[in-house]
Amino acid sequence: GAVVSQHPSRVICKSGTSVKIECRSLDFQATTMFWYRQFPKQSLMLMATSNEGSKATYEQGVEKDKFLINHASLTLSTLTVTSAHPEDSSFYICSTPGLAGGLETQYFGPGTRLLVL
Amino acid sequence: GENVEQHPSTLSVQEGDSAVIKCTYSDSASNYFPWYKQELGKGPQLIIDIRSNVGEKKDQRIAVTLNKTAKHFSLHITETQPEDSAVYFCAASRYSSASKIIFGSGTRLSIRP
Numbered sequence: 001g002a003v004v005s006q007h008p009s010r011v012i013c014k015s016g017t018s019v020k021i022e023c024r025s026l027d028f029q030a031t032t033m034f035w036y037r038q039f040p041k042q043s044l045m046l047m048a049t050s051n052e053g054s055k056a057t058y059e060q061g062v063e064k065d066k067f068l069i070n071h072a073s074l075t076l077s078t079l080t081v082t083s084a085h086p087e088d089s090s091f092y093i094c095s096t097p098g099l100a101g102g103l104e105t106q107y108f109g110p111g112t113r114l115l116v117l
Numbered sequence: 118g119e120n121v122e123q124h125p126s127t128l129s130v131q132e133g134d135s136a137v138i139k140c141t142y143s144d145s146a147s148n149y150f151p152w153y154k155q156e157l158g159k160g161p162q163l164i165i166d167i168r169s170n171v172g173e174k175k176d177q178r179i180a181v182t183l184n185k186t187a188k189h190f191s192l193h194i195t196e197t198q199p200e201d202s203a204v205y206f207c208a209a210s211r212y213s214s215a216s217k218i219i220f221g222s223g224t225r226l227s228i229r230p
């Protein structure tokens with residue numbers, strides 16, 4: 001079954017509005033979760049590392065005031081795209097560390113497709 | 118910074134034949150190398166991974182090899198089937214539960230019937 005869930009699976013919004021995406025770790029408690037963005041026919045690019053109880057760590061070139069991350073509990077991280085614009089339209093994917101065969105690995109959510117009109 | 122290169126970008130093979138995807142990485146401290154399969158509109162799914170203490174790992178029709186000296190690792194799929202058609206990503210990480218994963222650019226694999 002699914003290890004990581006995301007909600008919503010897809011969202012359409014008007015330019016200038018804010019959109020919140022939830023990522024839940026279903027099987028593991030996660031002090032760290034990761035947010036990625038994927039444009040069509042491209043690879044996954046890490047946006048930020050979400051840290052439970054502290055500030056997120058953003059990758060170079062990612063605006064922390066535009067992509068707000070909150071890691072309120074050991075199973076939930078949220079990404080809020082503030083004042084969304086059409087260029088923010090993308091596939092947003094979260095991941096969480098977990099165990100497979102007793103060894104650490106990383107599981108990815110099903111993704112959230114954002115379309116900004 | 119860390120970089121993972123992946124080749125080829127597209128690959129078409131006849132059903133039943135083998136497919137090979139190759140990756141190189143730049144960070145010599147990387148010690149965890151997962152491979153993901155991504156189908157259209159879905160998140161990546163882990164299909165196999167290898168750690169730096171082994172040179173090869175196999176799981177049914179899928180195998181991965183690692184050459185730490187050359188910083189190369191490869192995915193081998195044998196007896197390919199139509200359901201193997203997808204985009205495959207290699208990745209590298211200095212693995213601990215808090216380590217970020219760096220992805221390759223992806224390979225679009227098509228299996229011809």
